[in-house]
Amino acid sequence: xxxxxxxxxxxxxxxxxxxxxxxxxxxxxxxxxxxxxxxxxxxxxxxxxxxxxxxxxxxxxxxxxxxxxxxxxxxxxxxxxxxxxxxxxxxxxxxxxxxxxxxxxxxxxxxxxxxxxxxxxxxxxxxxxxxxxxxxxxxxxxxxxxxxxxxxxxxxxxxxxxxxxxxxxxxxxxxxxxxxxxxxxxxxxxxxxxxxxxxxxxxxxxxxxxxxxxxxxxxxxxxxxxxxxxxxxxxxxxxxxxxxxxxxxxxxxxxxxxxxxxxxxxxxxxxxxxxxxxxxxxxxxxxxxxxxxxxxxxxxxxxxxxxxxxxxxxxxxxxxxxxxxxxxxxxxxxxxxxxxxxxxxxxxxxxxxxxxxxxxxxxxxxxxxxxxxxxxxxxxxxxxxxxxxxxxxx
Numbered sequence: 001x002x003x004x005x006x007x008x009x010x011x012x013x014x015x016x017x018x019x020x021x022x023x024x025x026x027x028x029x030x031x032x033x034x035x036x037x038x039x040x041x042x043x044x045x046x047x048x049x050x051x052x053x054x055x056x057x058x059x060x061x062x063x064x065x066x067x068x069x070x071x072x073x074x075x076x077x078x079x080x081x082x083x084x085x086x087x088x089x090x091x092x093x094x095x096x097x098x099x100x101x102x103x104x105x106x107x108x109x110x111x112x113x114x115x116x117x118x119x120x121x122x123x124x125x126x127x128x129x130x131x132x133x134x135x136x137x138x139x140x141x142x143x144x145x146x147x148x149x150x151x152x153x154x155x156x157x158x159x160x161x162x163x164x165x166x167x168x169x170x171x172x173x174x175x176x177x178x179x180x181x182x183x184x185x186x187x188x189x190x191x192x193x194x195x196x197x198x199x200x201x202x203x204x205x206x207x208x209x210x211x212x213x214x215x216x217x218x219x220x221x222x223x224x225x226x227x228x229x230x231x232x233x234x235x236x237x238x239x240x241x242x243x244x245x246x247x248x249x250x251x252x253x254x255x256x257x258x259x260x261x262x263x264x265x266x267x268x269x270x271x272x273x274x275x276x277x278x279x280x281x282x283x284x285x286x287x288x289x290x291x292x293x294x295x296x297x298x299x300x301x302x303x304x305x306x307x308x309x310x311x312x313x314x315x316x317x318x319x320x321x322x323x324x325x326x327x328x329x330x331x332x333x334x335x336x337x338x339x340x341x342x343x344x345x346x347x348x349x350x351x352x353x354x355x356x357x358x359x360x361x362x363x364x365x366x367x368x369x370x371x372x373x374x375x376x377x378x379x380x381x382x383x384x385x386x387x388x389x390x391x392x393x394x
Contacts, residue, residue, distance in 0.1 A: 007066040010073030011043025012036040012162035013096070017077045019166075020095060021088050033111050036166035040158050043069050111167045118159045125153055178230060178348050181355060190350035191252050193226040194336040194359055195385065200343035201317065208318055221262060223316050225324045225332035226253045226349065237328045241272065241285055246293035246325065252349040253323040254301045259392055268312050268321040269294050269305030270331055276308045290327075333359075342377040345385040354389050356382040 019035040047069050051061040077096075081089050128149045132139050139146045182190040198221050228249050229240045250267060257265040269290060273283035280287060290306040297303050305312070309326070313335045316324050326332030336344045337359055348355040358378025366374040 007043040007047045007069035007073070008040045008158050008161045009165055010070035012040040012165035014043075014073040014077055015039025015162070016095070016166045017080055017092050020092055021080055021084050033114055033163045033166040037159055037162040040162035040165075041155075043073060044154070044158055108167060111163050114163045115160060118156045118163070122153065122156050122160070125149060125156070129153060177355075177357070181348060181351060185351050185353070187350050187352070189248050189252065190348060191226045191228075191249050192230055193224055193253070193256065193347045193349050194332060194344050195224040195347055196222050196336055196340045196344045197381070197385075198222040200340040204317055204339050205319060208314065221260060221322070223322065223324065223336075224253065224256065224347075225316075225326050225336055226256075227326050227329060227332050229328045231329065234328065234330075238272065238283075238285060241289050241327060243289050243293045243296070246290055246327075247296055249325050250293060250297045250301060250303055253325060254297075254303075256347070256349055257322055259389075261392070262322050264322055265302050266321045267301060267303040267323045267325060268307055268316055269303060269325045270309040270312055270327055271306040272327045274308070276306055342375060343381055344378075345382050347385065347389075354386050354393070356386040356389070358382050 013036075015035040015038055016032055018039075019032050047062065047065045050065040050068070077092070081092050084092065128139075128144055131142050131144055132146060132149055136146045139149075178190065178192045182188075201222050226249050228245050229237050232240060246269070250269065253267055254265055257267070271277060271290065272285045275282060277283045277286040286306045294303055294305050303325075305325070307315075309331055312321075312324060315321060317335075317339065324332065341360065342358075344359040346357045346359050358381070360378055363374050366372050
């Protein structure tokens with residue numbers, strides 16, 4: 001089983017997090033890996049003790065015990081993060097995501113030496129482990145001390161996993177929730193979409209339209225914005241944009257609007273560059289990548305564009321479009337969060353399951369703060385949207 005399943009990664013992560021937050025500098029360069037190894041051993045013994053309650057532990061009891069202990073360790077880490085100061089919180093979170101900043105070069109060198117030593121010892125044990133796979137009785141006939149080999153391999157494997165966790169965090173897949181869910185569900189075509197419900201949008205519509213102007217919101221059910229690229233640097237966006245990617249997001253938006261019961265299903269596509277590129281003066285992505293996607297989809301989808309984003313968002317808010325396709329993260333996030341920070345809902349499109357959340361993050365900076373209490377308005381909206389989507393599926 002992988003280290004996470006047996007609780008090793010969780011224990012090592014807890015030890016490393018405590019060393020970073022509370023301080024293990026008195027142990028020198030070995031402080032971080034040593035603390036991670038110690039807590040990994042404690043959790044490993046705890047998993048075995050829990051699984052051994054009914055006699056000889058089975059594979060299933062070991063796995064279930066490991067999952068329980070790992071969940072407890074993760075909860076304790078989140079508690080430590082939520083109660084830490086802002087610098088400590090950022091340090092631990094970035095460490096969990098693979099940032100090497102919390103450890104110095106001397107600590108990295110020590111960790112590499114430990115990993116090399118443990119890997120070398122495991123390599124020497126490989127022949128004995130091969131014999132052990134044939135069973136303890138066969139190993140005994142071969143003159144092999146099965147208990148010594150088992151304990152040694154467990155200790156060395158734990159040391160390897162704990163040291164690796166202390167170096168680069170305990171998260172193996174780097175990405176935010178959208179990418180992780182898509183990877184776990186085996187989905188290739190997916191997207192993050194922000195949806196602002198109609199009740200939250202109506203006051204803004206009226207404010208922008210003015211008393212004398214009409215608002216083209218007949219049959220409107222809020223506004224939704226889907227993103228072609230997501231969690232990546234702005235500098236990398238032009239290189240990541242493709243006609244196929246824009247086409248995919250247009251179709252995902254159309255599928256959502258169809259399932260939501262939208263009759264019009266009008267979709268507007270954002271340009272990437274200011275003024276829509278000014279016919280190539282500010283960039284040619286509109287003519288070369290985005291417009292071909294819109295043209296390709298126009299025969300089956302009510303889509304138009306690309307339009308300059310500064311005017312397109314206003315047109316969408318006033319009710320001319322039901323959905324908008326943004327080219328990158330902030331192009332879609334800024335207007336939605338500005339208009340309805342606590343009312344908008346984050347929806348993942350393309351999954352075989354329903355997934356909604358508030359549009360904001362976990363707000364660790366507001367945890368345990370009576371002077372800046374967190375609000376549950378965004379979570380309530382996300383739950384309402386999930387319930388609404390579930391009823392439509394039924």
